[in-house]
Amino acid sequence: MPSIHRYSDDCHRGVLPEQGTPPPRALRQIEDYTPNFPAQHWDAIANFVRDVARDVQCATSTPVSDLMSVLARYVLWAWQTAGIDLDRETLFRPDVIEEFIDHACPTLTSSSRGTYRSRLLRARQTLLDAEGAGVHFDPTPLSPADPMRLYSLQELSALHTWASGQHTVTRRRDAATLLALGAGAGLASEDIVRLKTDDITIDGLGVLLKVTGRRARLVPVLETWEQPIIDAVMAIGPGLPVFGAQRTSFNNNAVSNLVARSSGVGIKPSLQRLRVTWILHHLNVGTPVPHLMKAAGIETLDAFDRYLRFLPEPDANEFRTALRGPSPMEDNS
The missing domain is CATH 1.10.443.10 (Intergrase catalytic core)
Structure with a gap:
């Protein structure tokens, strides 16, 4: 998998002119953004979210508030619910993004879910493009180095x-x-x-x-x-x-x-x-x-x-035995 590194410092120095440089107002908005969830949770992920937002904002016209709201909600889910490290290569995998859309956005309309997916995938692509990886979102099978594959x-x-x-x-x-x-x-x-x-x-x-x-x-x-x-x-x-x-x-x-x-x-x-x-x-x-x-x-x-x-599929006997089990109503005296 191509690496996704932090490149906002280069962007801000103008090293990546083709990506553009976020204006000072956008940088202030990123720094000042506060989401609507507990402060202690935001404190734990804020620096990571802001770093990603600064990098992505180098190459997008998405309003800062819209970008930050999606990133903050996604990273909070990854950190708090999914137990994923604040690591770009793992967190911005397409399958992790899809899992977030499928399981963490039940109250959103279909249109809003599509917007969230699009913004997160675009953020991933922006970070990859900055590395010259040229990787897009076509599904690919797991490779031996895939971070979701167990070791044999x-x-x-x-x-x-x-x-x-x-x-x-x-x-x-x-x-x-x-x-x-x-x-x-x-x-x-x-x-x-x-x-x-x-x-x-x-x-x-x-x-x-x-x-x-x-x-x-x-x-x-x-x-x-x-x-x-x-x-x-x-x-x-x-x-x-x-x-x-x-x-x-x-x-x-x-x-x-x-x-x-x-x-x-x-x-x-x-x-x-x-x-x-x-x-x-x-x-x-x-x-x-x-x-x-x-x-x-x-x-x-x-x-x-x-x-x-x-997980391996259980055989028929194992399946039945496990689910039959002892009755919780049995008198064990």
Whole structure:
């Protein structure tokens, strides 16, 4: 998938004259815009929405208020309901946009839904065009690198090889920790960079993570992924980041920087795919959905819609047995 990067700085400097430069009035409107939803939610996504709006406004005549209202509602849904990271490449996928239109806009008229879809797809295309990608919206099958595809056992084995092949002890530990926090607990970059050794409980029930930040929660780690986290805690000591122990700030780019600068050829980890793998594992083994929602930091069932296509079809006996079940009215005394 082509990358969608921030280019508003170039646009504002006039480096992209063919895209145009938003007038000062438009930039002020973007900065001053306040949506009609709780302030604490807007505070969490405002900078991301404004960055996107400034970039898109370089190449559109859509009134700022109209653009901002659509972007704000869409990003709020992606962040709060769907549990999607504030990452352009994931958030502006056409299938995510379609999911928003299908599930998050039930009160809109057909015409309004079409307007929302058009503006979001146009925003995506504007960002892609700025990168020279020339990508349009024809549906395409999932590629092996698709952020919505889970990792196979063979791919996970290759990722273990990637982690163990890093050139220093610290990099090997960070790489192994990254895989464990992603595939073993479904953490996003912003969760990982804030996680300190003091936030990790290791006891007879396994490993429990206390995630802080905008989606604060407790996450039990899958047993098969516990050891790299235990090893990191033992090696690093109290009060330090479990990933990148020498860091002094909560820079979300720390994860992508490690992956980008890592040694080795072939497959490298995507946190989005690791999270998908973690969620699908739990759905497949029958983890109660309320428990999974709590651990994933997801607020509504709509967020699971995108995963259902990856679940195997149950055979007839499994289907009947699961739905027959014991009666809740049975006397178990």
